[in-house]
Amino acid sequence: MELEKEQAVVNLVKEAFEDAEADVQRARRVRIKIAPNRVFPLVAFLKANGFNHFVTITAVDWIKDGEIELIYHLWSYTRKVHVMVKTRIPRDGGKMPTLKPLFNQAETYERDVHEFFGVYFEGNEKLDRDFILEDWDGPPPMRKDFDTRRFAAEFYGQEDIESDLLKLKIQPYKGKLMQ
Amino acid sequence: MTGQILWAIFMPILVIIIGLIYMGLARKITARIHNRYGPPFYQNIIDVIKLFSKKDVANHGVMFSLGPVIAVAGMVISLLFIPIGNRPLLSFNGDIIVLLYLLVIAPLGMALGVGEGANPNGAIGIARALTLMLGYEVVLVIAAVAVMIHAGSASFMEIIRQQQGGVAHWFIWPLFLSALATDIALQAILGEKPFDQPIAPHEIASGPMVEYGGKFLGMLQIYHAIAIIVETGIFVNLFLGGGSLVWWFVKSFAVFFVALLINAVMPRFRIGQAFKFYWTYPAAIGLVGLIIVAIT
Amino acid sequence: MAKERPPKGLKGWAQGRSLWILQFCTGCGAVELPPVMTSRYDMERFGITPMATPRQADLLLITGYLTVKTLKRVIRSYEQMGEPKYVIGFGSCTVNGGMYWDSYNTIKRLDLYLPVDLYIAGCMPRPEAIIEAFNRLIEGIKQGKFNGWIRYKENLRWYKRNQAMIMDIRKWSIDKKLAEEVWREVQEERRKIFEQATVPHVYEYAERISEVG
Numbered sequence: 001m002e003l004e005k006e007q008a009v010v011n012l013v014k015e016a017f018e019d020a021e022a023d024v025q026r027a028r029r030v031r032i033k034i035a036p037n038r039v040f041p042l043v044a045f046l047k048a049n050g051f052n053h054f055v056t057i058t059a060v061d062w063i064k065d066g067e068i069e070l071i072y073h074l075w076s077y078t079r080k081v082h083v084m085v086k087t088r089i090p091r092d093g094g095k096m097p098t099l100k101p102l103f104n105q106a107e108t109y110e111r112d113v114h115e116f117f118g119v120y121f122e123g124n125e126k127l128d129r130d131f132i133l134e135d136w137d138g139p140p141p142m143r144k145d146f147d148t149r150r151f152a153a154e155f156y157g158q159e160d161i162e163s164d165l166l167k168l169k170i171q172p173y174k175g176k177l178m179q
Numbered sequence: 180m181t182g183q184i185l186w187a188i189f190m191p192i193l194v195i196i197i198g199l200i201y202m203g204l205a206r207k208i209t210a211r212i213h214n215r216y217g218p219p220f221y222q223n224i225i226d227v228i229k230l231f232s233k234k235d236v237a238n239h240g241v242m243f244s245l246g247p248v249i250a251v252a253g254m255v256i257s258l259l260f261i262p263i264g265n266r267p268l269l270s271f272n273g274d275i276i277v278l279l280y281l282l283v284i285a286p287l288g289m290a291l292g293v294g295e296g297a298n299p300n301g302a303i304g305i306a307r308a309l310t311l312m313l314g315y316e317v318v319l320v321i322a323a324v325a326v327m328i329h330a331g332s333a334s335f336m337e338i339i340r341q342q343q344g345g346v347a348h349w350f351i352w353p354l355f356l357s358a359l360a361t362d363i364a365l366q367a368i369l370g371e372k373p374f375d376q377p378i379a380p381h382e383i384a385s386g387p388m389v390e391y392g393g394k395f396l397g398m399l400q401i402y403h404a405i406a407i408i409v410e411t412g413i414f415v416n417l418f419l420g421g422g423s424l425v426w427w428f429v430k431s432f433a434v435f436f437v438a439l440l441i442n443a444v445m446p447r448f449r450i451g452q453a454f455k456f457y458w459t460y461p462a463a464i465g466l467v468g469l470i471i472v473a474i475t
Numbered sequence: 476m477a478k479e480r481p482p483k484g485l486k487g488w489a490q491g492r493s494l495w496i497l498q499f500c501t502g503c504g505a506v507e508l509p510p511v512m513t514s515r516y517d518m519e520r521f522g523i524t525p526m527a528t529p530r531q532a533d534l535l536l537i538t539g540y541l542t543v544k545t546l547k548r549v550i551r552s553y554e555q556m557g558e559p560k561y562v563i564g565f566g567s568c569t570v571n572g573g574m575y576w577d578s579y580n581t582i583k584r585l586d587l588y589l590p591v592d593l594y595i596a597g598c599m600p601r602p603e604a605i606i607e608a609f610n611r612l613i614e615g616i617k618q619g620k621f622n623g624w625i626r627y628k629e630n631l632r633w634y635k636r637n638q639a640m641i642m643d644i645r646k647w648s649i650d651k652k653l654a655e656e657v658w659r660e661v662q663e664e665r666r667k668i669f670e671q672a673t674v675p676h677v678y679e680y681a682e683r684i685s686e687v688g
């Protein structure tokens with residue numbers, strides 16, 4: 001049968017976690033949606049079941065829903081399946097427990113997400129240290145309500161670059177095409 | 180006597196210019212081996228002019244500025260013991276042994292200067308240089324002792340005198356193994372690959388030179404220029420029979436050329452490997468050569 | 476004190492014929508340098524060789540976009556170089572921001588922060604363009620035309636102010652006193668810019684883009 005190993009992972013997760021929504025996205029990709037407070041036990045469970053490569057943490061800013069989605073990527077060398085654990089927390093004042101006790105590298109990824117999305121990870125001690133953006137006083141720059149175009153124009157002193165671009169109207173090409 | 184003094188003044192200048200041209204030719208030849216056009220042969224002279232015309236650069240203290248001076252001074256003194264073109268300046272029985280001691284002054288001067296610079300890369304570089312010195316000095320001394328036993332003298336002039344009368348009289352034939360060991364040691368003395376760990380621009384940012392810029396770097400270039408002549412000169416005098424002024428430089432360039440060819444195609448050893456290498460193969464070759472000399 | 480001038484005559488000639496570069500491999504431009512160095516274009520025939528440390532180098536190559544974080548290191552390296560020193564900016568990113576013109580963390584115009592002597596346009600400039608730039612630089616240096624480091628010293632306060640607007644210069648400048656002073660001056664202005672950045676503009680902006688088509 002196709003997608004056998006993926007389905008096996010889905011079944012495994014569904015058995016242990018009844019509140020998890022798991023499905024197969026495509027070959028070698030499984031996604032699991034779960035509530036924020038259940039992420040830690042789920043990842044611990046996955047780690048015990050062969051998912052011992054913690055790849056990274058990414059985040060998506062769903063500004064209209066007022067939520068930030070965190071995605072934890074894990075890979076298993078034995079099962080050859082990539083699992084995405086997705087969870088949503090409120091945009092303002094949302095908190096996540098740190099995964100550092102499970103995977104040490106989570107500390108670094110969490111600092112990264114914290115710096116660019118302003119997510120607070122409880123229990124990560126290095127969170128407030130400068131990581132990539134040194135001496136940055138502003139809002140987290142990857143949030144969607146951060147106006148990067150205007151910020152760039154003001155911060156780096158480019159007054160008219162934005163208006164120039166908007167005035168630009170691209171005309172469809174009317175002449176003969178080159179032979 | 181006046182002739183001697185004039186020569187003593189004139190000779191270091193000549194040696195510096197010729198040494199810089201050697202370095203330029205080295206770059207040119209390496210470039211040709213890499214299938215490039217390469218810089219003109221006088222490129223290093225331009226470099227030195229430029230370095231000396233630069234404005235003041237960072238200085239980290241008295242010893243830091245004295246380091247290159249000691250290095251150059253040590254090299255010039257060593258130069259006086261080497262008869263260039265059959266013109267001895269300081270020649271007596273035992274001058275080879277004195278020279279072997281003097282050769283150590285220059286790296287030590289550098290070590291003192293670099294120490295004050297307090298750059299970790301410089302410290303690593305100088306540590307490597309001294310380790311490497313420990314490696315090749317043993318080989319060099321073993322080979323030199325073989326030559327001294329064979330000639331029954333410890334004076335350069337006497338050794339050169341015994342080699343007069345054509346190629347067949349050169350010591351490189353009876354003392355082939357010692358010559359081979361010396362040539363391998365020369366690769367490290369000249370700081371060419373695979374034994375350029377002290378400089379290693381890709382690992383430790385040019386090692387001892389890391390904090391030096393401008394005029395200091397110019398001094399170091401001059402130091403290197405003299406060093407090339409002194410070091411190839413030892414080989415020429417011990418094994419290739421000296422020679423008249425032009426002939427002497429031709430021979431010394433030939434020795435340098437061999438080192439260059441190896442340099443152009445080799446990667447670099449780790450310092451531990453280099454050290455181990457010197458205390459095994461070249462040392463063994465040198466010892467066999469010494470035993471053969473001692474028996475015959 | 477007499478006004479400083481770039482070297483001419485023998486000094487200028489030697490300076491031009493023996494440029495030692497400090498490659499600060501930022502951005503995409505660094506990949507264009509290996510072809511310039513190796514057998515096809517061979518920059519060593521003009522006496523240009525890469526050097527390992529800023530203390531030994533005369534020419535700073537900024538090969539592409541610079542994030543603020545990198546700019547700090549670049550400025551530190553530039554200030555450590557011995558005079559006379561020159562800067563070449565590679566690619567449109569150093570001219571006006573290039574394709575990163577709206578990025579929040581790359582600088583847009585390099586010459587606000589460092590005195591650039593020569594720009595090479597293009598994204599990325601071909602090795603031919605780089606060789607051409609080197610040739611012009613060499614010719615210019617021989618005639619004493621380029622004076623970037625003198626401009627930097629004379630307008631140090633202006634440069635430091637520009638730098639302070641985007642980064643904490645106190646750690647990264649050699650002149651600590653001036654840095655401290657300038658840094659205090661620009662605090663107010665910086666704060667204002669950062670505060671305004673939170674005002675949401677996204678939706679409006681998306682609509683405008685669809686208008687433009």
Ligand code: SF4
Binds near residue numbers: 504569573598
């Ligand atoms: S100009 Fe183009 S090639 Fe150069 S750094 Fe910018 S984007 Fe990259």
